[in-house]
Amino acid sequence: MPHIDPDAVALAALGEPLDAQERAHLAGCADCAREVASLAAVAAVARDGSGDAPVSPPAGVWDRVRDELGLADDVLPDGSAGAGPRAVAAGPGPGAPAAVPAGPATPARPVAPLRRGRWLAAAAAGLVVGGVAGGLAVGAALRPPAETVVAEGRLDALPGWSASGDAAVEEDAAGRRTLVVRVADADADGFREVWLLDAGATRLVSLGVLDGDEGRFALPPGLDLAEFPVVDVSAEAFDGDPAHSGDSIVRGELATPA
Numbered sequence: 001m002p003h004i005d006p007d008a009v010a011l012a013a014l015g016e017p018l019d020a021q022e023r024a025h026l027a028g029c030a031d032c033a034r035e036v037a038s039l040a041a042v043a044a045v046a047r048d049g050s051g052d053a054p055v056s057p058p059a060g061v062w063d064r065v066r067d068e069l070g071l072a073d074d075v076l077p078d079g080s081a082g083a084g085p086r087a088v089a090a091g092p093g094p095g096a097p098a099a100v101p102a103g104p105a106t107p108a109r110p111v112a113p114l115r116r117g118r119w120l121a122a123a124a125a126g127l128v129v130g131g132v133a134g135g136l137a138v139g140a141a142l143r144p145p146a147e148t149v150v151a152e153g154r155l156d157a158l159p160g161w162s163a164s165g166d167a168a169v170e171e172d173a174a175g176r177r178t179l180v181v182r183v184a185d186a187d188a189d190g191f192r193e194v195w196l197l198d199a200g201a202t203r204l205v206s207l208g209v210l211d212g213d214e215g216r217f218a219l220p221p222g223l224d225l226a227e228f229p230v231v232d233v234s235a236e237a238f239d240g241d242p243a244h245s246g247d248s249i250v251r252g253e254l255a256t257p258a
Helices: 006-013 020-028 030-048 059-069 116-142
Strands: 148-157 164-171 177-184 191-197 204-210 214-218 230-236 248-253
Touching: 006 020, 006 030, 020 030, 148 177, 148 230, 164 248, 177 191, 177 204, 177 230, 204 214
Parallel strands: none
Antiparallel strands: 148 164, 148 248, 164 177, 177 214, 191 204, 191 230, 230 248
16 A cells, blocks of 8 residues: 655654645554654754754755855854964065055955854754655665555445445565455444455455454465455454354455556
């Protein structure tokens, strides 16, 4: 299942609102929630300056701050001016020409004092941007490769039920397969169990309990979907019997996407 866009992750970390679909994904995806929490911690440190080891912003940040405030090129972040060319005083040596009186001194360019608050704000902004960008890069590197849908199908309600749903098999780069099942309007008194059946519904494999409207179930290595192509969701009672109850809520056959 695709994750939310990295831009949405960054916005959530900074406290910006997301649309309904992004909020729903974030509520159900532990990976994206951890990434948002990690980036939010970086943003919080940047805002209050309480981090134990603040990270210096890139050199270009100070250059942009200095240009925006109209400061001299030699003004440093602490408000002082850098050292100019060193003056060398030398007495007249033998045969040196007489000293020429100096003309009027050129007024030094006034140096505007740097307001500490504006520098800290700019530095914090650089830290937030750098931290978010770095967090996204790390998150992208750690996130598993995107899965490919290798089979999918619609799940139709069986008699006595008004539910609906769909199922898809996702495969990652390592060949691991996951069955994703979504079912709506399928409330049961006990619990709901997900199965794979053969075409004649005489043999079946239990994959686990469906908790909520959507579930992800790892498929055992070696399981042949051509042999068990039917997805079934059943209503089960708490009777201690591991067999299928015979009360199927929805059922549908998987097929290769066109």
